[in-house]
Amino acid sequence: MQVVETFGRTVESWSSQRPERARKLLRTGWEAQNLKNRFKPDKRLQPADRQLACIMMDAMLAPLQTPEQSAMVSVFTPCEMLQEVGLNPYNVEAFSCYLSGSQAERAFLQQAENTGISETLCSYHKTFLGAAQKGLLPKPRCIVYTNLTCDANLVTFRTLSQLYHVPAFAIDVPMQQNQDNVDYVAAQLRALAAFLQEHTDKAIDEESLKVRLRRSKRTLEKYRAYQQKRADRYVPTDLVTPLYCGMTNNILLGTEQVEAYVDELLKDADKAPAAKGKRIYWMHTIPFWSDAVKEDLLFQEGAQIVGCELSEVAEPDFDPEQPFEAMAHRMVYHALNGSASRRIEAGIRHAKQVKADGVVWFDHWGCKHTLGAAQLAKKKFEEAGLPLLILDGDGCDRSHGGEGQTSTRLGAFLEMLNEPGRTEEGAQG
Missing domain, CATH: 3.40.50.11900 (Rossmann fold)
Known part of the structure; x- marks a missing residue:
């Protein structure tokens, strides 16, 4: 645990002065953990769950390794169309979990609050925002999010779009369950397909x-x-x-x-x-x-x-x-x-x-x-x-x-x- 604490403190410290160096350290540390997951997994887990640890670590590393092939997304955004155009999901909640697991979240929480983000905003969102503001997180190709269940999304993704100067697409999901609302959201998803094609130059085959x-x-x-x-x-x-x-x-x-x-x-x-x-x-x-x-x-x-x-x-x-x-x-x-x-x-x-x-x-x-x-x-x-x-x-x-x-x-x-x-x-x- 002392190694993790030292790693987290170093990422936090370097992000204030040399964010690119901090990002490289974060990527290197997570790549090392990924190797450990593959070659020295936790034997207490069942085989499938050992496999899952690798799947998730790959997903977290993808935005650090190839940010230009990633799209920042909220957790309940349907990502099948992103997969079709070769974009990896760059997810706020998951990424913040990994920063917390690396014991590197505190400085980013404080950074977000110092810039006027409310103390009562979800800590997953504050951690991600603070890390983005400090320059730890690389610029994505685009942003896709929804208002589904979490009102923090409306603050977080608008702020990120302005910070990175990248195009963003918001999916509005009404609260009532009926066919009219399914049709309404489906129309937005068709527009999202056009948005993704425009910004990746890749067509989505139905x-x-x-x-x-x-x-x-x-x-x-x-x-x-x-x-x-x-x-x-x-x-x-x-x-x-x-x-x-x-x-x-x-x-x-x-x-x-x-x-x-x-x-x-x-x-x-x-x-x-x-x-x-x-x-x-x-x-x-x-x-x-x-x-x-x-x-x-x-x-x-x-x-x-x-x-x-x-x-x-x-x-x-x-x-x-x-x-x-x-x-x-x-x-x-x-x-x-x-x-x-x-x-x-x-x-x-x-x-x-x-x-x-x-x-x-x-x-x-x-x-x-x-x-x-x-x-x-x-x-x-x-x-x-x-x-x-x-x-x-x-x-x-x-x-x-x-x-x-x-x-x-x-x-x-x-x-x-x-x-x-x-x-x-x-x-x-």
């Missing part, structure tokens, strides 16, 4: 796009089948793999690598032993850096995270033969779009699918969508037979504090789940 959407649909269906299968299996997991799945099932959806990954997941589930310990379903982001959460949930047989909301927000009920309508349907009917009740109902379905014993609703600082729905979620989940812990914290900013409270509350929640008479209660709902 037949090729259909092939990608078929792959996206298969991937989501297979992932759901895996979640059903793992409900009766013990699959050791860390705290980042569930977040990685939030990326693979969103910004990397449609790629051959991700479909191959879920195929391996299904094989791993077939070989896994019978379920053991308490099964926790996690709503929203995970503070993977937290020692308190690690103590209770990192590769623990007694309790493990068996599902994360962010990996299951897109439903596979779309028609890939109409690719623009398919992507639009995925956005309009997205589990986080619309009322909080839709999100809660989806969370209950998915938690029951994996036979969760309990649920953690993580109130990530700065996420109004999550903070505002917490009490309603607690009521609805518990009415459905699923005990729910509301846990306050920050998924990206490790200086947020509250470790003592996290340890006490999470520990007490797990103890409660282990009380006699609760063994099957959560699973049966």
